[in-house]
Amino acid sequence: MTENEKPAALIVDDDEVFRKRLCRALELRGWEAYSAPGGVEGLALARETAPDLAIVDLKMEGESGLDVVSSIRAFDATISIIMLTGYGSIATALEAVRCGADHYLSKPVDADQILAAYQALKQHGQADPRPPATVPTLARVEWEHIQRVLTDCGGNVSQTAKLLGLHRRSLQRKLYKFPPRE
Secondary structure: OOOOOOOEEEEEOOOHHHHHHHHHHHHHOOOEEEEEOOHHHHHHHHHHHOOOEEEEEOEEOOEEHHHHHHHHHHHOOOOEEEEEEOOOOHHHHHHHHHHOOOEEEEOOOOHHHHHHHHHHHHHHOOOOOOOOOOOOOHHHHHHHHHHHHHHHOOOOHHHHHHHHOOOHHHHHHHHHOOOOOO
16 A cells, blocks of 8 residues: 555445444545445455455344455455444354454444554554453343344344243333443
């Protein structure tokens, strides 16, 4: 990359609002930003633009971000890949790394956090190896699990309550709360 050439990032996420905001934030920080709402479009853009960084959401409508990561890694091993998810867990982080992701971040995340992870990858060849300073609280883990099951049920509160073994009203009270701090 020459001095006048901007680094390029590809954002593959089905959340249009998040994708547009992240693109704008990266552009304001001097990056070229490309976005795709799904894996097929993301892979085509990755082949066309050869980005320095790919930011891929784990759960997208109709496809898994893990498949997208594997496909990107298969045709270009030089792209740094950061996996994003709203449902952070050790198992999904390990699976993302096995599929070729260089780093894994839990949503909500902003451009500065993504770029800090990218810089750590560039400087050290990997993201910061130190474990997080805090372990998520039980309330946070419960909230994330409820959100994951609710998403899998297509937003159906009654079906989610049944799968979780909760009364529907109890689940609704839990859903009205903001996510607990980590």
